[in-house]
Amino acid sequence: MTQRVVVDPITRIEGHLRIEAETSADGSITSAYSSGTMVRGIELILNGRDPREAWAFAQRICGVCTLVHGIASVRAVENALNYPIPPNAQLIRNLMIAAQYVHDHVMHFYHLHALDWVDVVSALKADPAATSALAQSISSWPKSSPGYFADVQKKIKTFVEGGQLGIFANGFWGNPGFKLPPEANLMAVAHYLEALAWQREVVQIHTIFGGKNPHPNFAVGGSPSPISVNPGASGGVSGTALNMAGLDQIKSVIAKMQTFVDQVYVPDTLAIASYYKDWFTRGEGVGNFMTYGDFPENGMSDPSTWLIPAGVILNRDLSTVHPIDMNSPDEIQEFVSHSYYDYSGGKAKGLHPYVGETNLHYTGPKPPYEQLDVEKDYSWLKSPRWKGNVVEVGPLARVLMLYAKGHEPTKALADMALKQLDLPLTAMFSTMGRTAARTLESKIVADQMSVWYANLVANIKAGDMAVHSEAKWDPSTWPAGAKGVGFMEAPRGALAHWVVINNGKIANYQAVVPSTWNAGPRDPDGKPGPYEAALMDNHQLFDPKQPLEIQRTIHSFDPCIACAVHVTDPDGAELVQITVT
Template sequence: MAKRVVIDPVTRVEGHLRIEVEIENNVVTNAWAQGTMFRGIEQILQGRDPRDAVYITERVCGVCMASHGWTSAMAIEDAQGANVPRAAQLIRNLIAGSLWLHDHPLHFYHLSALDYLDVLAVNHYQGNVAELLAVKNKIMSLVTAGDTAPLTPRYQPDSYSVRDPEIVTTALAHYLEALKIQGKAKKMSAVLGGKQPHQSSIVVGGVTIYPRKEQLEAFRTLLNEVVSFAELTYVPDVVSFCTGPLLELGKAGVGAGPGGYIAYGGFPMDDSGTEKLFKGGFISNEAPGVVEALDMSRITESAASAWYKDGEPAHPWAGETVIDFDKKGAYTFIKSPRYKGEAAEVGPLARMLVMQHSGLLDLMGRYGIKPGAVARHLARAQETLLITKSMYRWLDDLETLLGSKTVRPDIHDSKHWDPPAQGQGAALNEAPRGALGHWLKIDQHVISNYQMVVPTTWNISPRDEKNIPGPVEQALIGVPVDPDNPVNVVRVIRSFDPCLACAVHLIDADGEKIVKI
């Protein structure tokens, strides 16, 4: 008889996600991803001055806030015809890039790694490295005190879990070090963004900060520390895990998803903003490896399975967000974005595949790793190396611009500050979790409609009007799982970078609760 495992909520950093999977013969046969919280940011924006959107949209997220503020500014600039000066582009890149260097190690160490570690193996560490002995003593003192959160409670270790005491103890030492590095990455962003969370420097038309020499020196000092950790600790850890204990999961392509990938492109690299660090494009599941040019008009959203009034799938400019709690068949507050009618994965793996990144492709080819949960971790690590190198280039270019003795570079387009009476704008950008789009319409100088299609909307989307499941739903189907210890389910979910589970229920096919874990 089929069972359902219900994980509610799957959360740690942000988000309110409920996952249901149906299991037969220890294999997931069906899955439903449910966004269980309605926030209504898009309605809040209606009737507001468009320039307010930069700061209101940042409140969507406590992790990717700069990405939302930046993308909102870009959409309004599109509507107002503003041209962002190069110095402002560089400052924006540095503000956002700092948070990418914060986000990717956070995801690996604090959101995912515990799924693969037998934490209590530290008790068997027999080495004499002082740092590792301190970690062992700290963890075991917490065990004795019964206060081991957030390391426990957890699902039980399985055949893919790392039990070697030295590896586990080293990983936990890096877990603790990564917490300190996150603080430094946040400080980097605050140096140029004014504060964190929710920076205040990015505005429509540019930025408000004209950095002083000592600010750029402070930024560089922090950057050196963050990059050192990323290159010498984080990336080697990811590669070691993915090509070692997790290799069989990688070779099997566990958690593969729909096979379609989309990236919008992000981080402008030239004065016009057209050349970008991350390239935009689409890979269809019907033509693996073939990258198509992106056509924004082919993006639609379906509300077929969401608690919103729906009609035909609509482009975000024509989209509405009208609640319908009584809608038959609905099970989530998340709509279903599609590109050319296809479900598509977004995020680091999608970006690396779209840009055909040789570092990732070489690693996957050398070890026989297929797209899936393990490949997503590798993609984040390779992407981090791209960001670290680019951060130095952007900082050097900014120092050169600001150090000119003949011309004081502009940081804002003040000629296009006021919103038009009528207009519309759009921006496609990249956030750490994936493709991010903002669309707005302006009527009588205020926002008449605002739509955001965020990375998790793509990945956690429900079934659409054709009953096609979203990427996470498809990724879970076929995953081997023990219903009493569904660690593989959360491994796949977390590889997309949503949040952690804190309650699990098992129910039978008729919905009767059997076990609470």
């Protein structure tokens, strides 16, 4: 007997996401379908606008991993106009992107994904003294006394006894899938709460360089914030110019980021992963991985200076990295065979983003509905492909690419983690491997921030204070027609914006985002997207009313967490509803 399990929404961040899974009699997932249930449409808004202001609109595609669409947009215009930016602007952008990485990854782990592994209610059974001993055995983090954990336990008890779990109300507490001992659960909940306070400081880097967070300011041609040689704090850390007060604050924030990653995030990930080693054997999916590359030190035109290299890994083969041509019409294409869009040439043919179309055509069921007709259109996401291949993007792809390219810090860190867990490198191709990769990447990027910061300060001390070039700011210097692609590695994966400019205005604009690569539906050949394929890789639901297994794998891609979960049976009757109030 087969059953259709529906999880909707599994996330309410970056657009609503619906997962439908078909299971066999023993609960094994045999088919899975990922449906984006909200249309974006930013591309249509940008047509006809001045390309220099596109970033301000495009950045509003997402407020969670903020700034990434702004960066991709300004890079697209700069690429189209062959518009170089000053070295200081490049360093400032690197620091801002890196801060987003570390902030986003830590927030995802503790607040959007950890509760797939951590049983909050179980923490009430923990011995605070034993929890302290556990914490001190894996880290030198100072907040680890028995009294500290006893206080955290009291807070949890207040939630539970009051019948108001609040932020913890949407978990499947008591599910047999939870394997952590009570002490590990208490330690993780304590760090969950600490991360809430920590993240408020990290975003200061965006406010100092970009004026605000979310959605800091950018500028085509460089950075919008001038550098002041005034040693005083007339601008402080909240003025319009970057001075020593702001630089000192940034240095302090970087140090706090590195400490939290080293002493909390990395030890917690390894400790939790050690109890879920079976999750290193499921959830891989397609086995193909792609990165566009990012963190340039000599401009986007010099890939040899990028921290994260570009390329494609096929069939797990780390010995061969295939190059990417972002401009080739035969490489990156988007298909709409199962999407709520039409192409003028028909739904079966893929289009390169330069000639991409955004023709909305909803053919799905009229809400409210019970199940999707997956033989027809079933998602507002398109299906991107690289040379016809389904590829996964994100932290796992980046860590694998760095490892394949012989990046020594990555190899040393990954080998250390795998040795501690007594696992082979192939274990990274999995749900838990995806989660671990995000942690390893956070340390790699956080450590590199000190280098970029030192280079920026050295440039300023040497008298170089340029952060913006006006060389091609005036539209009269532009060609009548131009096109370009701006790409970056967003926290969730490879992101690119393609722009076509005619007579100083945007003629076509297409954004292919990480969630499109990972969460897209089946293509004309019937090949499932990464989310869909991962769920069909060795997943068995213990209880369809508590689809913890689905949440773990989908959340490992970081689509963000559900505020409410609805699960229905094949007849559409609601089995369980969990809402946050």
